[in-house]
Structures are given as C-alpha cells and as structure tokens.
Amino acid sequence: MSRRVLMMAALTAAVSLAIGAISALRCEAEAAPKRVLVVSYTAGFRHSAIPLGEKILLKLSQEDRDFNVTFCRTAEDVKRLMSPEALRRFDAVVFNNTTGNLGIPDLQAFLNWIREGKGFVGIHAATDTYHPEQIGGDRSYIDMVGGQFKTHGAQATVDIIVEDREHPSTRHLGPVWKVKDEIYEFRENNRDKLHVLMALDRHPDDGHPEAGQPGDYLIAWCRNYGKGRVFYTALGHRDDVWESAEFQKHLVGGIRWAVGLEGGPARK
Numbered sequence: 001m002s003r004r005v006l007m008m009a010a011l012t013a014a015v016s017l018a019i020g021a022i023s024a025l026r027c028e029a030e031a032a033p034k035r036v037l038v039v040s041y042t043a044g045f046r047h048s049a050i051p052l053g054e055k056i057l058l059k060l061s062q063e064d065r066d067f068n069v070t071f072c073r074t075a076e077d078v079k080r081l082m083s084p085e086a087l088r089r090f091d092a093v094v095f096n097n098t099t100g101n102l103g104i105p106d107l108q109a110f111l112n113w114i115r116e117g118k119g120f121v122g123i124h125a126a127t128d129t130y131h132p133e134q135i136g137g138d139r140s141y142i143d144m145v146g147g148q149f150k151t152h153g154a155q156a157t158v159d160i161i162v163e164d165r166e167h168p169s170t171r172h173l174g175p176v177w178k179v180k181d182e183i184y185e186f187r188e189n190n191r192d193k194l195h196v197l198m199a200l201d202r203h204p205d206d207g208h209p210e211a212g213q214p215g216d217y218l219i220a221w222c223r224n225y226g227k228g229r230v231f232y233t234a235l236g237h238r239d240d241v242w243e244s245a246e247f248q249k250h251l252v253g254g255i256r257w258a259v260g261l262e263g264g265p266a267r268k
C-alpha cells in the first residue's frame, strides 16, 4: 500500500470515529432525562401523605425515564437547592404538599426562573404556600400558581368534570372522575386567567352550608407563565388518591407537560 493510500485510510478512520463520537453525544443530549426538583418542605401544616408522595414520584420517574427526581426536604435543602445558581441544574419543580413561607433564598429569582421557560407542578397544598400575608403582602407566588387556598370541609366523594380530555394530565380519564378526597376552596375563582382542566359544578358535600349548591369549583388547571409552564392539581390529600392509577397518570402527564415533553403551550 502506498503512503498516500495509508494516510487516506487513516484519515477516513479518524473522520468516522469523530462522526461516531459526535452522534453518540447528540444522542445522549436528546435522551438526557429532565431534572425535576421535588420540594416537600413545609413551614406550616404538614400532610401525612408527603412521604408516600415522594415514594410515588420516585417510582413514576423510574417508570417514565424521561425525567428524574431530586428531593428537597428541609429548610437547609431549600437554601442549598433553590438558590438562583442551584436552580439552573433543574428543568422543573414539583411542590409536594408544601405549606407556608418556604424560605426560598430569592423568591423573585425563582419566579423568573419559571418565566424563563421552566416548569412548575403544584400538588394540593401548593396553593397553601406563600400566602401574601406571610410575605409582606407579596402576591407574586399566588399569582403564579393561579389560586390561593381558602378552606376545606370534611372529605367528600365528588364527580369531577374533566373539561379538557386531550391534555397529557387528563386524557386517560372519562368525562367524569369520581374521587374521594379533601376538596379545596380557593379565595378567588381565576377561571378567566387559567386553562381549566377539571372542575366541579356544585359545592362538595363536605358539611359546609353550601354543600350541593350549584357553583364553579376548580380542581386542576394549567397556564403559561412567561415562557414557563404551570400545572396545578388540588387533589393529593388522601393516601388512596396517591395510590390510584388515575391520579398517578394525572401527575405524570402534568409533569411531562410542565417540562415540555408533551403538549403545546396552555391556551391561557
């Protein structure tokens, strides 16, 4: 073989190796799971379902494989994992029954991080978190999540009307989903600002004087927040709700939508 042929062969081998390495890298980048921070710290009431919720979110991430979870459980974890620098490592947060003022090092930077294109998933008490009166009248967190917890009555079995049956979080459900849980009421009805996924058309039978009266009680919604995506479900108090396949699919769909793996932006 002449020297020239040998050189050509070596060059061809080097180029194909490089192409192989680049496509392997690209493949890895495409398949990299989304990084989701699950926040379970509570500064107020602590739901007994929190550890079960963590266990189920871990299981769901292992089954799904397109996202993984990191847990943020203590005030110290919040300081360490939710600083503006630390948040850059994540694609979304899940507020797993958080309550009160969590002590996020810079709340406005956290909200801006979502606006810049990240995902927020709130479960049940996520609307019982950062009440304006807990943080000097600042409504910015409540405005982001889309509702502020007011009250709840006794646990009740409700017929939830699934208003959007195409969203990744609700498309596995029929037109009506019967669930027993603690049903939240919010201070305001923000239907005009949110894309409502599920709601009740009457007050839950929870012992309140309005029980059974017609009304509009939101259960789950999503919304655009700048370039970010916000998903919230008011369910998630009872262990058996967490354990149900319907709720788990609801959550996985909400997470996959919030990190941009599925579905377009919200209609609002």
Ligand SMILES: [Zn+2]
Pocket (backbone or CB within 6 Å): 047, 124, 125, 182, 236, 237
């Ligand atoms: Zn609750």
